Amino acid sequence: MTAETIHVLSESRRREYLKALDIDLYTLRTSPQAEAGAPFDAADVAAPDWEALEAQVSNCTRCALSRTRTRTVFGIGSRQADWMIVGEAPGQEEDRRGEPFVGRAGKLLDEMLLAVGMDRSSAFIANVLKCRPPNNRDPADDEADACRAYLDRQIELVSPKIILAVGRIAAQRLLQTDEPVGRLRGRTHFINSGELPVVVTYHPAYLLRSPTQKRKTWQDLVLARRTIAAST
Numbered sequence: 001m002t003a004e005t006i007h008v009l010s011e012s013r014r015r016e017y018l019k020a021l022d023i024d025l026y027t028l029r030t031s032p033q034a035e036a037g038a039p040f041d042a043a044d045v046a047a048p049d050w051e052a053l054e055a056q057v058s059n060c061t062r063c064a065l066s067r068t069r070t071r072t073v074f075g076i077g078s079r080q081a082d083w084m085i086v087g088e089a090p091g092q093e094e095d096r097r098g099e100p101f102v103g104r105a106g107k108l109l110d111e112m113l114l115a116v117g118m119d120r121s122s123a124f125i126a127n128v129l130k131c132r133p134p135n136n137r138d139p140a141d142d143e144a145d146a147c148r149a150y151l152d153r154q155i156e157l158v159s160p161k162i163i164l165a166v167g168r169i170a171a172q173r174l175l176q177t178d179e180p181v182g183r184l185r186g187r188t189h190f191i192n193s194g195e196l197p198v199v200v201t202y203h204p205a206y207l208l209r210s211p212t213q214k215r216k217t218w219q220d221l222v223l224a225r226r227t228i229a230a231s232t
Helices: 003-020 050-058 092-097 103-115 141-158 168-175 204-209 211-231
Strands: 083-087 124-127 162-166 188-191 196-201
Touching: 050 141, 083 103, 083 141, 083 168, 103 204, 103 211, 124 141, 141 168, 162 168, 162 211, 168 188, 168 196, 196 211, 204 211
Parallel strands: 083 124, 083 162, 162 196
Antiparallel strands: 188 196
């Protein structure tokens, strides 16, 4: 029996165990163009380092948002973080400052992280979209698709132990599902061939409108912390 055969068998057995434990298994997609076997596109190249990737994002013109943005919002925080926070899209203040999660929602996210013993500098925070949609509307599918390769590369470079997906757009995009947040939260999902856990929770902006849901968000944070502890 070859080493390759043993690897295939062990992967099959691992997937059987995950299924028996009722754990959802997702595959991290690289980009729609790559999956469709589209011709080589420089924007889909895995940039060799952070500087190259950030330059690629700041000069991106892959969708119409490049014509309306003030500046791109690349991401912020530790680039060797255990926790990666993925949100939806920049808002007006994020577009002005070039930093994700500022303003009231950002302050609430800071409080959420502090509740589990972290601050924003110890996590890496990014969005599905790197440019603000006009009037803070939801991202269009083609816009999210255009940005997907950038987010995937950020995940690869950070190599986090867990992703906290905040909000519907982030959760649905990462997990490639149309399930609402209420059905996705409360359990651990996996992407990247089952190697990277994802915990879903409500977006801080939603919590500002619905403060009674904060208890559920705390439960999600505890789940994320417990998931990391179990993996070490």
